[in-house]
Amino acid sequence: MLPSARMSFRRRWVVYGLVALILGGNLASFIFNEQLWPYSPYPMFARARELTFETLALVGEPVDGGEIWFESQGYLSHQVSPMVINNGFGSNRARPGMNGLDEHLRETYEFYERRRRQGLSSAPPLRRLHLYRFNWTLRPDLANLRTPRRTLIASYYPSDDRPAQ
Amino acid sequence: MRFAAAWDRFWFAPRRAEDLAICRILFAAGMLLVGLSRPIHEWGEVPAFLHQPADFLRLLGIPILGTGVLQGMEFVWLGAMVTLAVGWYSRTSAAIVCLGSLYLFGIDAPEFLGRAVTAGVFVPAILAVSYCGDVLSVDAWRRRRRGQVINRPTEEYGWPARLVCAFLSYVFFAAGVSKIRETGFPEWMLSDETTRDLLVGHYWYASRNRALWPVGAQLLQIHAGAGVALGVITQFAELLYPLALFVRAARWTVVPVMLAILIGITVTVGPFFHLTMLAHVFWVPWSSVGRRRRR
Numbered sequence: 001m002l003p004s005a006r007m008s009f010r011r012r013w014v015v016y017g018l019v020a021l022i023l024g025g026n027l028a029s030f031i032f033n034e035q036l037w038p039y040s041p042y043p044m045f046a047r048a049r050e051l052t053f054e055t056l057a058l059v060g061e062p063v064d065g066g067e068i069w070f071e072s073q074g075y076l077s078h079q080v081s082p083m084v085i086n087n088g089f090g091s092n093r094a095r096p097g098m099n100g101l102d103e104h105l106r107e108t109y110e111f112y113e114r115r116r117r118q119g120l121s122s123a124p125p126l127r128r129l130h131l132y133r134f135n136w137t138l139r140p141d142l143a144n145l146r147t148p149r150r151t152l153i154a155s156y157y158p159s160d161d162r163p164a165q
Numbered sequence: 166m167r168f169a170a171a172w173d174r175f176w177f178a179p180r181r182a183e184d185l186a187i188c189r190i191l192f193a194a195g196m197l198l199v200g201l202s203r204p205i206h207e208w209g210e211v212p213a214f215l216h217q218p219a220d221f222l223r224l225l226g227i228p229i230l231g232t233g234v235l236q237g238m239e240f241v242w243l244g245a246m247v248t249l250a251v252g253w254y255s256r257t258s259a260a261i262v263c264l265g266s267l268y269l270f271g272i273d274a275p276e277f278l279g280r281a282v283t284a285g286v287f288v289p290a291i292l293a294v295s296y297c298g299d300v301l302s303v304d305a306w307r308r309r310r311r312g313q314v315i316n317r318p319t320e321e322y323g324w325p326a327r328l329v330c331a332f333l334s335y336v337f338f339a340a341g342v343s344k345i346r347e348t349g350f351p352e353w354m355l356s357d358e359t360t361r362d363l364l365v366g367h368y369w370y371a372s373r374n375r376a377l378w379p380v381g382a383q384l385l386q387i388h389a390g391a392g393v394a395l396g397v398i399t400q401f402a403e404l405l406y407p408l409a410l411f412v413r414a415a416r417w418t419v420v421p422v423m424l425a426i427l428i429g430i431t432v433t434v435g436p437f438f439h440l441t442m443l444a445h446v447f448w449v450p451w452s453s454v455g456r457r458r459r460r
Contacts, residue, residue: 007177007320015176015324018294022287022332030339033346037219037275038267038286042340044436046347048356053365072374077207080215082370084274088215100214107212138364140385145368 051138056086056094056153058108059132062124075112075123089131094153105129105156113158129156175410176327179319180450186252186301187451188326189259192288193250195443196262199285200243205269206235219271219279229272242269249292252302259292278373284440287332288447295325327410329447334407336441337423341403354400360385360392362434372436381433399426409448420448 007015029039058070068075071082080088089104109129116123134148208216209232216229230238242265249258266285273279298304299315299322308315344353363381365371384391402422408415424445431437 007318026335035276037271038283040280041343042336043343045362046343048348048353048358049361051357051361053368055369077211078204079207080211081373084215104214111212136368140382142367142382
């Protein structure tokens with residue numbers, strides 16, 4: 001390959017256009033402190049928070065007893081991570097009796113059951129599905145990992161198709 | 166006049182075509198592994214109330230398509246990563262990867278889980294405009310067979326890596342300044358936030374994944390100030406990262422420290438910034454590495 005002298009003027013401006021699109025767009029996102037995919041001001045972990053953690057979590061009661069926490073087992077597909085569940089159900093806005101929660105729980109159960117029946121997940125059949133708010137005080141010895149403070153937000157009883165609280 | 170010349174030199178420093186080609190191969194191959202690990206088509210069957218697509222898709226009324234269509238798009242997207250890696254219709258492949266990422270990552274809750282994959286849009290966009298397939302590619306082999314000779318200025322192979330590195334510099338610098346904007350300086354680094362981050366990934370999900378190994382919690386048990394120490398290192402590395410664009414010493418110190426921090430975050434907190442880490446291949450002058458090994 002033979003290198004020639006310089007890039008053309010036009011070609012240089014194409015490159016500057018791309019620089020403006022990528023860096024300029026990101027800079028605007030940063031100045032306005034707004035995320036507009038794929039631009040971002042990258043604010044992750046930027047707030048100073050207390051040593052506590054709160055989230056909404058789906059908890060199922062299998063027919064055979066015990067309980068399962070919906071984590072990343074893929075019961076609701078691998079894309080529905082616990083963070084998506086937390087946001088989808090309303091995050092810190094969610095309250096017992098809030099409009100739409102029972103309907104969302106029913107939809108979630110039906111989706112869970114459809115995937116289970118199709119063999120797309122190894123999930124057990126459920127007796128009940130609950131939405132809890134979990135709250136932990138974070139400890140370096142991690143002694144309370146499986147014992148968060150819980151508040152029941154909503155429940156769904158699939159056997160009689162009756163949402164209950 | 167002097168500034169204009171320096172500006173020009175900054176963006177258009179000459180590089181070897183092989184350097185860009187190796188970056189293309191490594192980035193596309195690594196991105197393929199990331200793409201294969203994420204069945205984004207599953208969004209097509211998820212209940213609508215759980216959908217969290219990018220705002221621009223919502224604003225433009227672009228829907229989340231059905232599973233079958235998404236699977237087809239995913240197949241083309243992943244296929245384009247393969248053809249980009251082998252350098253077959255390199256620029257077209259890069260454009261397809263870029264557009265595919267924009268939509269597919271865009272339906273995958275990008276506004277709060279997508280900061281690890283922004284490089285999956287921007288790096289292919291840069292490759293699509295560059296001549297990344299001029300060597301070490303099927304395109305080059307086909308051209309040779311046809312007897313065509315490429316005659317391009319070496320500046321053409323320098324600017325893409327420079328732009329990727331400038332983008333990475335923005336990412337980390339913005340993250341560092343966001344902490345100042347949200348919390349203040351030095352309040353953020355002296356706060357409990359890093360301690361919290363070292364613990365939270367063991368309790369629940371601070372991102373798509375949980376912490377892999379409780380090394381952060383163990384460090385905190387040995388010394389309660391470990392969180393603040395790691396916070397100080399992290400924020401300084403973020404703020405100093407852009408220096409690597411101009412100072413060789415920073416390239417050899419700040420960039421490896423930042424990479425180590427990203428690996429540490431994956432292990433102790435959970436978020437896996439795979440494509441951001443992968444984009445670091447553009448920092449490496451591959452042909453010089455090869456020459457040094459041969460000596």
